Amino acid sequence: MLSSAFLQAVVGRRSVYQIANRSPISDQEIRHLVSTAILHAPSCFNSQSTRIVLLLKEEHRKFWDNASNILKAKIGEDAFHGPTEQKMKGFRNGYGSILFFEDPEPVQALADKFPAYASNFSIWAEHANAIHQYILWTALSEHGLGASLQHYSPLVDSMVVEQWNVPAKWELKAQLVFGEPTGSAREKECLSVEDRILVYGE
Numbered sequence: 231m232l233s234s235a236f237l238q239a240v241v242g243r244r245s246v247y248q249i250a251n252r253s254p255i256s257d258q259e260i261r262h263l264v265s266t267a268i269l270h271a272p273s274c275f276n277s278q279s280t281r282i283v284l285l286l287k288e289e290h291r292k293f294w295d296n297a298s299n300i301l302k303a304k305i306g307e308d309a310f311h312g313p314t315e316q317k318m319k320g321f322r323n324g325y326g327s328i329l330f331f332e333d334p335e336p337v338q339a340l341a342d343k344f345p346a347y348a349s350n351f352s353i354w355a356e357h358a359n360a361i362h363q364y365i366l367w368t369a370l371s372e373h374g375l376g377a378s379l380q381h382y383s384p385l386v387d388s389m390v391v392e393q394w395n396v397p398a399k400w401e402l403k404a405q406l407v408f409g410e411p412t413g414s415a416r417e418k419e420c421l422s423v424e425d426r427i428l429v430y431g432e
């Protein structure tokens with residue numbers, strides 16, 4: 231059966247939560263992965279509305295310290311302590327975080343230009359953003375980093391704008407947290423392929 235490097239990377243990508251503050255590749259190489267994803271990911275009508283902020287080391291820890299404090303203030307000390315606090319500490323233990331945003335301007339420009347499809351463009355922008363997330367999740371994994379996808383919006387939105395000079399109009403969609411893996415991915419049950427794919431004409 232086919233087994234390209236690409237397919238092996240697809241199979242190898244998993245959610246890895248046990249990560250350390252180390253990276254087997256350099257910061258420049260991580261930056262290169264991010265640049266490659268943003269240059270080559272497809273987007274609807276080539277609108278290129280995805281934006282990315284890469285946080286490494288101290289900046290990554292700042293994100294998760296701030297996110298923890300915001301979450302604690304929202305849900306209260308009692309609810310925060312225990313599994314939630316451990317989870318946030320686990321993210322902080324990592325090496326970096328990639329924040330994925332959408333710039334609404336190119337999306338609105340498309341809606342103005344093609345009114346018949348106006349309501350679709352924000353949905354397609356989400357799809358394009360997810361493609362960036364997936365490319366980077368898989369690329370990090372292929373280069374020996376463990377990563378997991380997180381969603382702490384809208385809780386952290388204004389903190390991110392203030393801390394990293396992000397345009398307030400950018401909409402934060404997801405956070406990909408990564409670091410050198412110190413544990414394996416969890417067991418995963420897969421539903422039957424036959425129940426999920428229909429093939430005709432084989």
Ligand SMILES: Cc1cc2nc3c(=O)[nH]c(=O)nc-3n(C[C@H](O)[C@H](O)[C@H](O)COP(=O)(O)O)c2cc1C
Nearest residue numbers: 243244245246247360378379380381382415416418
């Ligand atoms: C769109 C999307 C949203 C997700 N959101 C979260 C999340 O907020 N937190 C989290 O820990 N994992 C999140 N995940 C990871 C999934 O739980 C995970 O991919 C799934 O259980 C399969 O495991 P695997 O990634 O190891 O293949 C998300 C995955 C996708 C595709």
